[in-house]
Amino acid sequence: MLRYTIRRLGQLAIVLAVLSVLLFAWLRSLPGGPVSALLGNRATPESRARLVERLGLDEPLYVQYWNFLQRAASGDFGVSTGVQRGTPALQVFLQRMPATLELSALALLLAVVVGIPLGYLAARRRGSWLDNISITWSLVGVAVPVFFLAFLLKYIFAIELGLLPVSGRQEAGINATEVTGFYILDGILTREWDAAWDAFLHLILPAIALSTIPFAVIFRITRAAVLDVAEEDYVRTARAKGLTAMVIRGRHILRNAMLPVVTTIGLQTGALLSGAVLTEQVFNIAGLGQALSLGFQRQDFAVLQVVIIAAAMVYVLVNLIVDLAYAAIDPRLRTR
């Protein structure tokens, strides 16, 4: 098991190294670059040339990459040029990460809490109205673009009814104390209940919008898995043995059906960041998703590099954890 883990971590390091080279080269092959963002639209060719020279953007690509690596080794991943100009990229990342994690966690929680029970019920009552409605809902969830859904939610609950905030993370001017950057948690830790409640209210609509796709996937996988497992011989045997319905459903059906669902949850975690890009944009949440969209708009290499590499790390690590969990369950996998 340990050797397997070490081997997988080695693979991870290689993947990240290759990714960082490709990403570095690709970003610099895009037209534009940070110089325009820094100089604005009034730059003379002379001032551009001076800036390019000062920032070392005229060096060959491999020299620039080497310089980047050397600086990265000392924890300096460059400085933001567009997203939060003048702030070190790593700091931008750390500052914005809690917002994205908070949103993603709530969205995933919603998807799991609604998706699994609904999937189970739909499978047990196949063909019923509940089943049909749930399936339709999950199809709509995948088909409707996030920004349309977001607009709809905002229009109904925020603008027309005034029940929930339109966007942002917290009411402007609430002046909450920041401890961890997770606003709900901070409010609880500092006993500023208003601030925690306000942060939670701000998260409701974006979390619903972001949860639609993972919900649909989790719902459908659960439903399919429960249908499959219910047909298995051991379930029939359990029934024949006269076990109570409770035990059969819990211990035999649901538990065995959960294996593919757990994998799906793992994979959806990675997919949440891509969903967060749009969601954070339409709900104006200063998280990593917004950093990515602004980073591309403003050619902010430093921030894009940090965020994309970190996202890739999370993705690969989640996969690794899922695989390890499987390997722990299924010894055959470790020897392959």
Place this chain on the structure above:
Amino acid sequence: MLTASLAACVASERDSAAGGEGGTLIFGAAGAPALFDPFYASDGETFRVTRQMMEGLVDYKPGTAEIQPELATNWDSSEDGTTWTFQLRKGVRFHDGTAFNAEAVCANFERWYNQTGAGRNSALSYYWIETFGGFAGDDKPSLYESCETTGEFTAVLNLTRPTSKFPDALGLDSFSMQSPTAMKKYRANDVKAQGTSFVYSEYAKKHPTGTGPFEFVSYDEGNGTITLARNEDYWGEKAKLSRLIFKIIPDENVRKQELLAGSIDGYDFPNPADLKSLREAGFNVQIRDPFNIMYLGITQKNNPALQDLRVRKALAYAVDRKNLVQANLPEGAEVATQFYPDTVDGYAEDVQKYPYDPQKAKQLLAEAGRSDLTLEFFWPTQVTRPYMPDPRGIFNAIAGDLRAVGITVKPVSKPWNGGYLDDVNNARADLFLLGWTGDYNSPDNFIGTFFGNTENQFYTGASPWGAELARQLQAADQEPDAAEREAMYADINRKLMSQYLPAVPLSHSPPAIVTSKKVQGLVTSPLTAEEFASVSIAE
């Protein structure tokens, strides 16, 4: 229950007072300020915030581009225009308690002139370089020579030559007076290039200190809000608001939704398509006087056909600018007859005009032997500018007009920061769309910026008149006599429109600003330089 607690939560955050005194205004900002030291800034979103906290020797009269006294009560210049004496306002203190006097003025000028390292880069000191040319020890002489204190409240600025920019340019936000004590304490000059960007000083991030009606409280990057509070010791009429908050909302649609929901009280540059619906929904939509220009840029570098004046005139006749203004620009937009609006000195009524005349355009192209002209026409995506609210629509309208006179148009679209500005500034486009919002009332700020050197977007150096035009602009800028100077600029405008035509002026668009009905006393500025001290909010 949800509604009740939310309402309570909102109410607790909005301290309001009767009679429009006190209260909090929340304004939606399109972008995050990079820093709060205006000397190192050149973008409107940064100035929008620093303008509330800091003041210059002169200011622009609310609602106009004319200057008026601010920290200087009056001034005069020597006969030759190189010595400027400023009498300063007494009894003014910076937010940290430091006294404002002639020494503070000279400390600021000396700080600007003696920048070192990264601070000399135009990515940081854009307005100093643009206005004063250079720094201590440069090869190129700076406009600035020295600053002397001849009394506690008398500061004398010595220039190396006369300039049309004075004293108006001293109202620029970059030349706001900042506390020498605070700048020293928090090392304001501590900017350095790091990686592929710049890092700013602690002063610029956390301790900006001016003399203005509002003072800095905090910048919450996680929530994207900047909070300012009323300066209770302000020398003039105190601000009506007790707090002013800027909420950063990059997405224009989200700004509109926040306004509709009542979580912000106003935002800038609403989409012209939304003006009608915002008005109908009961919001104040204020239209500013236009102080900008949009032009169809022509680059003479790569296409010899464009070095022929007849071809450039054909382009001017081919574009139906009246229709463009009516169909693609907001209410109040006007067709431009020259490169700046009529509120700027030296505007000439009698320039050559180019009414829409496709026949004449075809005839001119035929005369030049260019009836089969093919042009690469660049237009920007992912951007709207106050002078160019709808780049795609504007491009389509103009491209259609050009095709109608037999020109083959090859469209090239690129993101604003993703190659468009690079290509335009490096003279790679035959035709392009761009424009300019004036910083202050000065012809030099418009046409001096465009054509003051020959290595510009238009590549005027390709024509024999390019260097001559740059010389004329320099001569006009250095003419100390105002009447004479104005005549020189008017003459340049006439030549620009009849003999040179380096680009086709298209339009002046009035940018709008929208606020809720609760907001009172906002005086709009053609320079888009609104000050919130006069604003009150009624609950």
